[in-house]
Amino acid sequence: MKYKGKYNVFDVSKVSTYPLSTRSNKVTLDDLVRPGDVGKLPVELSDRTRGHVEAVAGAIVSAREAGKPVVFFTGAHLIKNGLGPLLVELVNRRIVTLVAGNAATAIHDFELALIGQTSENVPNALDKGRFGMAREFAYINAAISLGDEEEIGLGESLGKTICDEAFRETVFDRVAGDDWPRSFEHSEVSVLAACYRNDIPFTVHAGIGTDVTDQHPSFDGRAKGGCSGRDFLIYTNEITRLTGGGVILNVGSAVTGPEILLKAVSMAANSGSIPTDIVTADFDIRDYRPDAMTDESSAGYYFRDQKSIVTRIPRAFAGKSFYVQGDQKQTFPLLFKMLAERARHGGTKL
Numbered sequence: 001m002k003y004k005g006k007y008n009v010f011d012v013s014k015v016s017t018y019p020l021s022t023r024s025n026k027v028t029l030d031d032l033v034r035p036g037d038v039g040k041l042p043v044e045l046s047d048r049t050r051g052h053v054e055a056v057a058g059a060i061v062s063a064r065e066a067g068k069p070v071v072f073f074t075g076a077h078l079i080k081n082g083l084g085p086l087l088v089e090l091v092n093r094r095i096v097t098l099v100a101g102n103a104a105t106a107i108h109d110f111e112l113a114l115i116g117q118t119s120e121n122v123p124n125a126l127d128k129g130r131f132g133m134a135r136e137f138a139y140i141n142a143a144i145s146l147g148d149e150e151e152i153g154l155g156e157s158l159g160k161t162i163c164d165e166a167f168r169e170t171v172f173d174r175v176a177g178d179d180w181p182r183s184f185e186h187s188e189v190s191v192l193a194a195c196y197r198n199d200i201p202f203t204v205h206a207g208i209g210t211d212v213t214d215q216h217p218s219f220d221g222r223a224k225g226g227c228s229g230r231d232f233l234i235y236t237n238e239i240t241r242l243t244g245g246g247v248i249l250n251v252g253s254a255v256t257g258p259e260i261l262l263k264a265v266s267m268a269a270n271s272g273s274i275p276t277d278i279v280t281a282d283f284d285i286r287d288y289r290p291d292a293m294t295d296e297s298s299a300g301y302y303f304r305d306q307k308s309i310v311t312r313i314p315r316a317f318a319g320k321s322f323y324v325q326g327d328q329k330q331t332f333p334l335l336f337k338m339l340a341e342r343a344r345h346g347g348t349k350l
Contacts, residue, residue: 132212154227159196242275
């Protein structure tokens with residue numbers, strides 16, 4: 001990026017990179033949870049949490065049977081925890097109508113599709129100046145730049161890189177060296193790819209300086225902002241479809257997901273598409289105190305997910321909310337299992 005202002009800026013040409021394949025990662029394909037694994041997973045959750053998961057599953061099935069949206073916002077840990085294949089299946093079965101996340105969510109998913117590994121071992125790399133410096137992050141930046149030229153969204157740009165040969169080759173030709181990987185051998189585990197193939201939006205809600213891709217000479221902040229800005233409008237358009245019902249899930253996003261939704265529902269209501277009779281569900285591990293939502297002296301008052309997803313938004317629009325407390329490694333597979341059971345008993349396949 002060019003800068004012509006009066007301050008000194010970091011010279012990104014000083015940054016050195018290394019092959020992604022040489023990086024120490026914590027998650028491999030063997031760590032992923034597949035749909036067939038769900039029945040074997042141990043579940044140690046309270047009756048209250050189980051009841052909430054069951055209620056959310058019922059609301060999702062009812063919403064889809066009525067043709068209403070199911071919006072799924074997730075933080076990056078769902079992918080890092082190996083749960084991406086379950087979300088892929090929900091996309092393939094059109095149980096969810098839009099997937100959203102921050103840029104880290106998309107980056108981890110992209111890595112899995114490319115090399116079958118993700119989740120860099122940060123302590124091993126940070127003191128050596130190697131954290132986030134894998135050279136193949138240039139693929140992501142090139143995809144976003146090309147996507148911005150085509151005036152499409154960020155999630156669509158990355159999904160198109162994985163799935164569309166012509167687009168992918170253009171991305172590769174812009175940045176790849178002779179010994180760089182030039183195919184996505186594991187696209188079957190990618191949520192980005194599943195969404196692109198099924199024409200279901202994957203919207204990426206990004207910041208600047210928040211992601212490892214921003215550390216590289218190939219980073220283009222204008223392209224990242226442009227593509228993510230389009231994704232916000234795609235997301236908001238889906239929220240306008242929540243008139244008369246639908247479900248919004250927030251899984252492990254403490255700030256970005258709640259804040260994006262808060263702005264989107266306000267825009268939808270302002271334009272005349274009021275999201276009434278919605279069901280919202282927040283999946284997280286922290287304690288939830290309803291009384292803290294109006295007490296500015298309480299730490300809980302500042303938990304954006306609990307305040308917006310569980311309290312303010314459903315109250316404002318005559319909706320119903322659930323706080324699903326527990327480790328998402330258990331709560332999300334349980335939700336998947338209950339969705340499968342309900343869909344099967346209702347005569348549909350999952």
